[in-house]
Amino acid sequence: MSYSIPRGTYDILPKDSYRWQALKAKFTELAKAFGYEEITTPIFEVSDLFERSSGESSDVVQKEMYRFTDKKGRSFALRPEGTAPVVRAYVEHNMASSGNNKLWYWGPMFRYDRPQAGRYRQFYQYGLEFIGSDNPYWDAELISFLWLFLSGLGLKHLRLELNSVGCPNCSQDYDNALRAYFQPHLESLCPDCQKRYETKPRRLLDCKVTTCKQIAGSAPSQLDYLDEPCRDHFAAAKSYLDKLSIPYTINPKIVRGLDYYTNTAFEIVYEGIGAQNSLAGGGRYNGLIEQIGGKPTPAIGFAGGIERLLIALENEGISLGESPGTDLYLIPMGEQARDFILPWINRWRMEGITIGFDPDKSSFKSQLKAANNSQARFAAIIGEDELAQESVMLKDMQSGEQSLIKLSELVSTLKTKLNH
Ligand SMILES: [Zn+2]
Ligand SMILES: [Zn+2]
Structure with a gap:
């Protein structure tokens, strides 16, 4: 089904x-x-x-x-x-x-x-x-x-x-003028227009049928009857x-x-x-x-x-609202690094940082690939050294530049770099 x-x-x-x-x-x-x-x-x-x-x-x-x-x-x-x-x-x-x-x-x-x-x-x-x-x-x-x-x-x-x-006061005069105008053409009009002729003659003006359109072309104008x-x-x-x-x-x-x-x-x-x-x-x-x-x-x-x-x-080729992309992709190396980083993830998200993280990927290579696929601006690599220093290696995914940043300073650093 x-x-x-x-x-x-x-x-x-x-x-x-x-x-x-x-x-x-x-x-x-x-x-x-x-x-x-x-x-x-x-x-x-x-x-x-x-x-x-x-x-x-x-x-x-x-x-x-x-x-x-x-x-x-x-x-x-x-x-x-x-x-x-x-x-x-x-x-x-x-x-x-x-x-x-x-x-x-x-x-x-x-x-x-x-x-x-x-x-x-x-x-x-x-x-x-x-x-x-x-x-x-x-x-x-x-x-x-x-x-x-x-x-x-x-x-x-x-x-x-x-x-x-x-x-309602002036539209009656106009409706009468329209009926007088369409009257001689009544038989050439489409069935819808014939039906509306009595009740709503002005609707004959916006009929999409070609013959009706042609006939309506020289109908009197409302503006002359105001x-x-x-x-x-x-x-x-x-x-x-x-x-x-x-x-x-x-x-x-x-x-x-x-x-x-x-x-x-x-x-x-x-x-x-x-x-x-x-x-x-x-x-x-x-x-x-x-x-x-x-x-x-x-x-x-x-x-x-x-x-x-x-x-x-x-x-006109006007594009609005592209996908905002990922600000930061997290690449913890190994289980210990991952457990270490977990308490921080939602805290950073609450600060407005868009975070990519996928525990289904474990190797460095697959995580880096995922970071590239999500078009992340930065990646944060956490290996043994970083763990020891309560830091991440912040990698600018565009320039390739890397710098060691303290966890407690990560948000403010990112916000400056991202112009948030
Ligand atoms: Zn009026
Ligand atoms: Zn019609």
Whole structure:
């Protein structure tokens, strides 16, 4: 009997884990600098949370959600996205009163989708949510975080695309304009688009079917249908981005896949990894919190996919987080030396020294080979002479230089040499 991993999932092996750790460390550090705090929610929630928040016309909820029933017959779903759970937690813990309204998360999400390059059924997302203000400054600040995070990793072929999807007030006019535009083409549209024509005509703008794409090419732009408050909000968000020196282009075709978005919508596009070129996206969701039972509260957020980001980094030859390697490999010569050194090993490790030691290898030759294989910076050879002097022969594995060091001084010597 042998097992293999479920389709659409993957293992993060040790050699890749270093990249993940480095990426998360960079994200965490920048989030801290922006005053964002981490929030972790469960990977499953009652399915109604996603049904209510993401809306009936959403593919994510309709086709791609992993639903399951527990032993008491309650319906749960593996989270397909991170925003609804964060907002659920925000409302449930009354976080408005504690002032924790700048939140970040990082973790696995689940969608039953057709697996392809960079797209998985268990995939990982990082995201930010800013809750509690409609001030367009926050739109610009949150977008600038995303831009600085991605460009700060060294990625070059990035483009920030910006749009406003309006509010419930102005989106009706726009929906009518879209219906009027698509009406004569109705028969040429794909079945999905024909279905959405009445309920969600703006979803016709991001259909991937070629004919639909061509027809949508000259559809009217949402930006021409914004009411005055939405126009002002968008203008102010853009002007803050200018002041923060964040470059952007306007793309009126950006419609977010989920129903709860209002006003500012944005995407960071990476030019260089084929069709799947959106690295991250988000927008304002002023209606969501009320929709799931909280007080009406404006908010904005984004989410980015880690798999595609790693592909983009690889594509540009940007390496993050190599294996740290071994600082010191211990080579005791004989049983007495080994017993002598044992009490020290964990003490040194607790001091932050990465120690290689393998009692399965006994000859000098095999231990030295192991030291080389682990790419140790130093080896500590303990023979009879060293034992007598409570010392080790410290060998620099790069230069070959050797020096006798007292056990009690080993850590401080190493730290100086390793620049710890
Ligand atoms: Zn509006
Ligand atoms: Zn279509």
